[in-house]
Amino acid sequence: MTILTRIGLLGAxxxxxxxxxxxxxxxxxxxxxxxxxxxxxxxxxxVGLDQGGYMLPSRIGLRGTESLGNGNSVGFWLEAPILPNSGGPQGLTWSRRSTISLANERYGELRLGRDYTAAFWNVSSFSPFGTVGVGGSSNIIKGWPLGLDDATTLSRASNMLAYFLPKKLGGVYGQLNYAREEDMDGADYAGGRLGYQSGPLNVAAAYGRTSMGGGEHYETTTVGGSYDFRALKLFANYLLQEVGPDRQHVALAGAAIPVGKGHLKLSYSRSTQSGTHDGDNAQQFAVGYTYALSKRTVLYTAASFIKNDGNAAFVTGDVAPEGVPGENSKGFQVGISHSF
Structure with a gap:
């Protein structure tokens, strides 16, 4: 059964x-x-207070579902970023996610609104530090979280229609995304993701494309995977983002090792650029430890070092001073994280 057929049957x-x-x-x-x-x-x-050092940035949200019978349901999700160190909002009120969806157990889910793009998940999910904090994989991704030049779709897109495959497909999962630009160059999006998860293995690949005006396009390709040996969990991901002749390749390898009540985390990532910024490369080394006080509360610490080459000026997160071309950056943090 084709994906388009599934979408039609889901609506019916x-x-x-x-x-x-x-x-x-x-x-x-x-x-x-x-x-x-x-x-x-x-x-x-x-030195300063920051938020989001442990896998997830701070946020608050509302979500709900309603069963419609016969395996059908409707759901909504509203999620807003917050700054706990000041109590203030961050960006749009519900800028992290604002969606409504129709789902069927057999045919999948249709989701509308503002949400993550398909290519984002492989960068975030297949990294021991996620994309946040001094060890986050996004520290050497140019233009994060928007993208290269005037693109805005590296991590999220507004005005989006998405289709998600049903869950019971023998470990296969995937999604298709389409977003309208609404008279704003760099905001439309078309992409998809396909993955497979079985036991300790999880692998996925994704592609996305955004019109930039003047005939150019912003394109993202991501692949990633993880394997849990119990005594050691390995991670790897790769991102290619490009506009015209400008390209950035970012590759990461990492591990999480259970130690006591927590995990020792290690990662190495490398960025290489070509085109206008040829030779502006960087490497990031990160190490950290998390200690679980409960299922919902974690103490953590992390340290990282970024080596910049050429005119690259990447830094270790939001608290770091402004980057200096060709100069290195270091970061260290200690924090607490609680989910509810």
Whole structure:
């Protein structure tokens, strides 16, 4: 059965159900993460409070589902970034995610609104530090979280229609995304992701494309995987982002090793560029440790070092001073993270 056929049947199934609800749920959820970070770039240094050092940035949200019967359901998800060190909002009110969806157990899910793009997940999921903190894999990704030049779709897109494969496909998972630009160059998006998960193995590949005007396109290709040996979990991912002749390749290898009540984390990533920024390369080395106080509360620490070449000026996160072309950056942080 083709994906387009599944989408059509999904729409038909959700329209045909009775108007009354069978059951529903509503939840408030969130993640609060605060750390003390010391970082340097070139000859400058800085110390301050930061958020999002342990895998997930701080956020608060509402989500709910309603059963429509016969395996059909409707759901919504509203998620906003927060700055716990000041109590202030960050960016758009519900800029992390704002979606409504129709789902069928057999045919999958249709989701509309602002959400993550397909290519994002391989960078985030297949890294021991995720994309946040001094060890985050995004520290040497140019233009993060928007993309190269004037693109805005590396991690998220607004006005998006997405289709997700049903869960019971023998470990196969995937999605298709399409977003309209709404009169804004660099905001449309078309992409997809396909993966396979079975036991300790998880692998996936994704591609996305955005129109930039003038006939050029911003394109992202990501692949990634992880394998859990129990005594050691390995991670690897690769990102290619390009606009015209400009390209950036970022590759990462990492590991998480259970030690006591926590995990020792290690990663190495390398960025190489060609085109206008040929030779502006970088490497990041990161090490960290997490200690679980409970299932929802974690203490953590991490340190990283970025070696910049050419005119590259990457730094170890948000607290670091402004990057200096060709100069290295270092960062260290200690924090606490709680999910609810």
């Amino acid at each position: 199934c959700t329209v045909a159900v009775p108007a009354y609800a069978q059951s529903s749920s509503l939840a408030i959820f969130g993640h609060i993460d605060v750390n003390v970070t010391a970082a340097s770039a070139g000859g400058s240094s800085k």
